[in-house]
Amino acid sequence: MTLFHFGNCFALAYFPYFITYKCSGLSEYNAFWRCVQAGATYLFVQLCKMLFLATFFPTWEGGAGVYDFVGEFMKATVDLADLLGLHLVMSRNAGKGEYKIMVAAMGWATAELVMSRCIPLWVGARGIEFDWKYIQMSFDSNISLVHYIAMAAVVWMFTRYDLPKSFRLPVTVLLGLCVYKAFLMECLDCTAKAILTFYCFNTFM
Amino acid sequence: MFEEASEVFDNMFKSSFPLTFIVFIPAVLILVSPLPAEAAHEFTVYRMQQYDLQGQPYGTRNAILNTEARTVEAEVLSRRCVIMRLVDFSYERYQKALRQSAGAVVIILPKNMSTMPQDIVQQFMELEPEMLATETIVPVYFALEDDELLSIYTQTLTSSSSQGSSSAAEVLIHTATANGFQMVTSGAQSKAVSDWSITSLEGRLAGTGGEDLPTIVLVAHYDSFGVAPWLSYGADSNGSGVSMLLELARLFSRLYTYKRTHAGYNLLFFVSGGGKFNYQGTKRWLEDNLDHTDSSLLQDNVAFVLCLDTLGNGDSLHLHVSKPPKEGTPQYALLKELETVVSSQYPEVKFSMVHKKINLADDTLAWEHERFGIRRLPAFTLSHLNSHREAQRSSIMDVRSVSPSSRHGAGEHPAGPHVDLRKLSRNTKLIAEALARVIYNLTEKGAPGDLQIFTEQMQVQEEQLSSVVDWLTAQPRAAQLVDKDSSVVSTLEYHLGRYLKDVRRHYVKADKRDPEFVFYDQLKQTMNAYRVKPAIFDLLLAVCIAAYLGVIYLAIQHFGVLYSLVRRITAPKTKQH
Numbered sequence: 121m122t123l124f125h126f127g128n129c130f131a132l133a134y135f136p137y138f139i140t141y142k143c144s145g146l147s148e149y150n151a152f153w154r155c156v157q158a159g160a161t162y163l164f165v166q167l168c169k170m171l172f173l174a175t176f177f178p179t180w181e182g183g184a185g186v187y188d189f190v191g192e193f194m195k196a197t198v199d200l201a202d203l204l205g206l207h208l209v210m211s212r213n214a215g216k217g218e219y220k221i222m223v224a225a226m227g228w229a230t231a232e233l234v235m236s237r238c239i240p241l242w243v244g245a246r247g248i249e250f251d252w253k254y255i256q257m258s259f260d261s262n263i264s265l266v267h268y269i270a271m272a273a274v275v276w277m278f279t280r281y282d283l284p285k286s287f288r289l290p291v292t293v294l295l296g297l298c299v300y301k302a303f304l305m306e307c308l309d310c311t312a313k314a315i316l317t318f319y320c321f322n323t324f325m
Numbered sequence: 326m327f328e329e330a331s332e333v334f335d336n337m338f339k340s341s342f343p344l345t346f347i348v349f350i351p352a353v354l355i356l357v358s359p360l361p362a363e364a365a366h367e368f369t370v371y372r373m374q375q376y377d378l379q380g381q382p383y384g385t386r387n388a389i390l391n392t393e394a395r396t397v398e399a400e401v402l403s404r405r406c407v408i409m410r411l412v413d414f415s416y417e418r419y420q421k422a423l424r425q426s427a428g429a430v431v432i433i434l435p436k437n438m439s440t441m442p443q444d445i446v447q448q449f450m451e452l453e454p455e456m457l458a459t460e461t462i463v464p465v466y467f468a469l470e471d472d473e474l475l476s477i478y479t480q481t482l483t484s485s486s487s488q489g490s491s492s493a494a495e496v497l498i499h500t501a502t503a504n505g506f507q508m509v510t511s512g513a514q515s516k517a518v519s520d521w522s523i524t525s526l527e528g529r530l531a532g533t534g535g536e537d538l539p540t541i542v543l544v545a546h547y548d549s550f551g552v553a554p555w556l557s558y559g560a561d562s563n564g565s566g567v568s569m570l571l572e573l574a575r576l577f578s579r580l581y582t583y584k585r586t587h588a589g590y591n592l593l594f595f596v597s598g599g600g601k602f603n604y605q606g607t608k609r610w611l612e613d614n615l616d617h618t619d620s621s622l623l624q625d626n627v628a629f630v631l632c633l634d635t636l637g638n639g640d641s642l643h644l645h646v647s648k649p650p651k652e653g654t655p656q657y658a659l660l661k662e663l664e665t666v667v668s669s670q671y672p673e674v675k676f677s678m679v680h681k682k683i684n685l686a687d688d689t690l691a692w693e694h695e696r697f698g699i700r701r702l703p704a705f706t707l708s709h710l711n712s713h714r715e716a717q718r719s720s721i722m723d724v725r726s727v728s729p730s731s732r733h734g735a736g737e738h739p740a741g742p743h744v745d746l747r748k749l750s751r752n753t754k755l756i757a758e759a760l761a762r763v764i765y766n767l768t769e770k771g772a773p774g775d776l777q778i779f780t781e782q783m784q785v786q787e788e789q790l791s792s793v794v795d796w797l798t799a800q801p802r803a804a805q806l807v808d809k810d811s812s813v814v815s816t817l818e819y820h821l822g823r824y825l826k827d828v829r830r831h832y833v834k835a836d837k838r839d840p841e842f843v844f845y846d847q848l849k850q851t852m853n854a855y856r857v858k859p860a861i862f863d864l865l866l867a868v869c870i871a872a873y874l875g876v877i878y879l880a881i882q883h884f885g886v887l888y889s890l891v892r893r894i895t896a897p898k899t900k901q902h
Binding site: 124127144 | 856
């Protein structure tokens with residue numbers, strides 16, 4: 121039944137993409153190859169990011185428990201390249217706003233799905249051992265689809281000159297969140313842990 | 326459980342934040358919380374014996390298994406791996422598992438067997454030969470317990486015992502949350518080992534005073550036996566015999582270095598292998614020495630052969646003979662000297678002679694002296710055991726020492742078989758004194774019964790005995806595991822070489838066409854316990870995913886409706902501006 125389990129995870133991961141592609145009207149515009157180009161751009165951007173990170177950020181030798189805020193902040197800043205990549209894809213596609221957003225997001229998210237989730241699922245979900253993390257990974261990919269659509273939309277909004285002034289700030293904040301969300305989560309996590317240990321320490325002392 | 330939950334949280338937060346909060350966390354908490362998540366657990370398992378002796382197969386015939394785990398309480402046991410703990414083990418349960426054609430049996434032994442209570446040890450010791458006598462096609466494995474294995478066992482126990490008694494809703498929840506375990510061994514099928522050679526060692530101390538001196542042969546077999554070869558340490562049987570032999574070799578070689586104490590007897594020491602498999606080493610040695618060589622110490626004047634078997638405990642000594650010694654023979658002299666030494670120096674020891682005729686119709690010979698008896702050499706075996714059928718001669722429970730908590734009160738029968746060093750050294754001194762009295766003819770020369778020879782510089786060194794027994798019981802010495810390059814053999818050879826001359830190895834290989842013994846491999850395996858979900862779970866999951874996809878499809882198809890709904894909710898705020 122483990123191939124069945126792999127089938128379950130595969131369906132959970134891929135079908136929403138398929139449904140989105142079919143039902144959002146992209147198929148009418150023959151957008152398949154444009155999505156593939158967006159995917160290629162994703163690959164290129166990831167490669168550049170990796171090279172950049174590897175070259176300019178040596179492994180940090182410090183204590184194990186302390187979190188290197190500055191280092192991680194700089195690393196998170198590199199994720200700005202994601203936004204630039206999305207912008208590049210969208211600017212190369214002529215068409216309506218929604219079309220551009222959807223094409224960019226679909227291509228980007230599909231490339232990420234294929235690259236980062238295909239092999240773990242194939243290798244792991246087919247084994248004898250059962251682990252909840254494969255279901256979680258597949259569900260994750262659904263959420264990242266929505267996330268990339270939102271990110272592409274925010275990037276598009278940022279580049280529009282006719283955006284009302286009142287929307288500028290929220291859009292910028294959202295963009296920042298997109299880039300730094302992992303970093304912010306780590307910060308919150310660390311501060312929560314520190315507060316908790318401090319509190320426990322005080323309670324028991 | 327908390328590490329697992331926080332790991333899940335970390336992964337979620339790194340990818341997409343708000344949606345996971347609303348949608349995923351409740352689902353994850355429900356699904357992850359009931360049981361601590363278990364990954365695959367790898368552990369070493371030791372297989373039950375598998376061998377053929379004189380064409381008769383014994384033990385388990387199979388080695389591979391790839392089956393789901395259950396405990397004995399489950400209703401359906403066929404083609405499943407039945408896990409039992411030693412404390413719950415009983416022969417009826419074992420038979421029940423075999424009757425229902427279980428796929429395998431795994432018995433979990435406690436890590437420290439010396440802490441087991443006496444009655445369980447006794448019961449298991451008695452069951453070992455019965456388990457081996459019935460030839461089973463089902464692989465039987467023994468595993469040493471650790472925390473993970475114990476938790477696997479308890480989880481299997483709860484799921485096995487709750488199988489027939491719950492409602493449909495409970496069954497559904499059970500399939501989603503329960504953990505089944507799949508036990509898989511990594512080795513191949515067991516096959517016969519060809520060309521296995523059993524090694525034996527001999528050494529001698531030559532007597533003084535001319536040719537044709539009488540020879541005294543001292544024999545002990547060094548291998549051990551138990552229901553699982555890798556777990557048989559054989560402390561008392563026969564680690565005690567080997568250590569006593571080495572100590573006697575040391576003492577007499579010291580005596581023989583001085584001209585005044587160099588006696589007129591040749592002493593031949595033989596450490597035999599394959600003893601638990603009907604004394605194969607001794608049998609071939611005798612054939613080689615008596616049939617195939619022209620001159621050998623064994624062909625000429627043999628005074629007697631003394632076999633040492635299981636002497637590390639107990640307050641009794643039995644001299645097992647196949648023919649009561651006639652008066653005037655050296656055997657009779659030894660018998661009398663033993664009685665003298667016991668009565669005058671060790672009154673607490675009960676000494677007796679046990680006469681048992683050699684029964685050639687039996688499957689296996691009783692004691693090692695019977696091999697010599699068949700070849701018309703006068704021989705006896707000394708042991709603290711009364712009968713050769715005692716379970717502790719071939720048990721994995723025969724360990725170096727038992728913890729005091731598992732013993733009964735002082736004065737009662739002691740706990741499981743083990744070596745008591747004081748008794749071993751007392752027995753060694755006893756036998757050494759008796760032998761010296763025979764060799765130097767002390768009774769005829771009028772020496773009193775309580776004359777002690779081995780005192781002060783010549784005394785029995787307890788530390789030496791202790792270190793030899795400790796070393797012997799540090800590794801399993803089953804005949805299938807000790808080949809000619811083994812460290813046991815080479816260390817014994819070295820030790821014998823320190824005291825004796827002409828230390829030689831002797832090899833036994835089974836005959837090609839009609840083998841007396843056949844050993845099989847794959848005795849130690851690595852078993853993996855994989856966490857698996859029942860088959861219904863996959864179907865359930867497929868149904869859930871199909872429902873989820875249907876909802877997504879509908880949501881996307883009617884996205885306009887959703888959008889206008891959202892606008893209507895947020896619109897009143899903007900209208901107020």
